[in-house]
Amino acid sequence: MSEQIIEQLEEYALSKKDRPKAQFEKVGIIGCGTMGQRLAIMIASRGMDVVFIELNNDKIEEANKEIKEELEFKFTRWGVTASEKQGIVSRIKGSLDYNELNGCDIVIESILSKTRENAKEIRKEIFKKIEQHVSPSTIIATNSTTTIISELASVLKHKNRCISMHISTTSPDAKLVEIVRGIYTTEDVCQNVQKFSILLGKQFIKVAESPGLITVRLFAPMINEACIMLMENVSDIENIDTAAKLSMNLPLGPFEMADKIGIDRVVRWLENMYDEFGDLKYKASPILKRLMRSQNTGRKAGRGFYIYNEQGVKIGHAL
Numbered sequence: 103m104s105e106q107i108i109e110q111l112e113e114y115a116l117s118k119k120d121r122p123k124a125q126f127e128k129v130g131i132i133g134c135g136t137m138g139q140r141l142a143i144m145i146a147s148r149g150m151d152v153v154f155i156e157l158n159n160d161k162i163e164e165a166n167k168e169i170k171e172e173l174e175f176k177f178t179r180w181g182v183t184a185s186e187k188q189g190i191v192s193r194i195k196g197s198l199d200y201n202e203l204n205g206c207d208i209v210i211e212s213i214l215s216k217t218r219e220n221a222k223e224i225r226k227e228i229f230k231k232i233e234q235h236v237s238p239s240t241i242i243a244t245n246s247t248t249t250i251i252s253e254l255a256s257v258l259k260h261k262n263r264c265i266s267m268h269i270s271t272t273s274p275d276a277k278l279v280e281i282v283r284g285i286y287t288t289e290d291v292c293q294n295v296q297k298f299s300i301l302l303g304k305q306f307i308k309v310a311e312s313p314g315l316i317t318v319r320l321f322a323p324m325i326n327e328a329c330i331m332l333m334e335n336v337s338d339i340e341n342i343d344t345a346a347k348l349s350m351n352l353p354l355g356p357f358e359m360a361d362k363i364g365i366d367r368v369v370r371w372l373e374n375m376y377d378e379f380g381d382l383k384y385k386a387s388p389i390l391k392r393l394m395r396s397q398n399t400g401r402k403a404g405r406g407f408y409i410y411n412e413q414g415v416k417i418g419h420a421l
Contacts, residue, residue: 264284
């Protein structure tokens with residue numbers, strides 16, 4: 103993106119004091135698991151109010167607790183001040199009531215569906231619920247990489263407002279947003295989501311509708327291939343991760359990345375793409391499936407390819 107475009111978009115920044123109302127003041131998130139929490143922190147840290155919708159009070163309490171723990175980690179490691187931490191927390195609110203989405207400029211669906219068979223139907227129902235409680239101008243987005251946005255939009259009255267925007271949170275300094283325009287999506291909605299991406303401090307790229315977009319189609323098969331090498335005894339987990347990091351300058355190796363993303367999520371990505379493309383490179387490795395079935399799904403579970411302490415710090419490898 104050219105410097106000229108960036109300068110033109112600066113007028114939308116929250117620091118613009120002479121603007122009576124920011125274009126994005128309130129953002130809704132549906133689902134506040136690991137991904138939703140990272141989105142909430144990212145958005146609230148840019149001065150926007152966030153309301154997230156969850157299924158029950160226990161999930162709301164769990165999300166609030168984990169958000170505070172993540173901010174405490176950032177406080178001790180990344181230089182976030184106590185006042186900044188408190189400010190971010192004060193801008194995030196959890197609710198069971200979709201009416202709380204009233205006044206949102208954009209609502210992002212970020213659920214973690216346990217089964218791929220009904221994931222699309224669940225998301226369609228969520229999109230319909232969102233539409234019942236927001237204005238016709240509110241943008242409705244999905245953060246899913248393997249769901250086709252045109253299919254989700256097809257069930258809505260105002261189909262033109264729907265878009266897919268995958269915000270990468272794999273590493274703390276990830277700067278990418280993949281924006282996918284559906285069949286019904288208008289140019290105005292695309293441009294507004296581009297502005298929103300700039301407000302988040304991200305660089306956006308336009309991607310055609312395709313399961314996995316760019317990032318997942320690159321990284322999921324890499325994780326799968328690393329598992330194949332492990333099964334073939336080419337090397338051990340730590341050496342394969344080290345090779346990937348030092349040779350490709352990646353912040354995380356494939357096994358570290360799988361643990362951070364969540365092994366269950368990686369398996370769903372692969373299965374969705376295998377269903378779509380039928381290519382064996384997307385068929386999830388038996389190692390991934392075994393870890394998922396045993397609930398050893400990575401950093402959040404305390405065990406995946408590596409073992410983690412309560413603070414999420416790696417203390418050894420598990421395989």
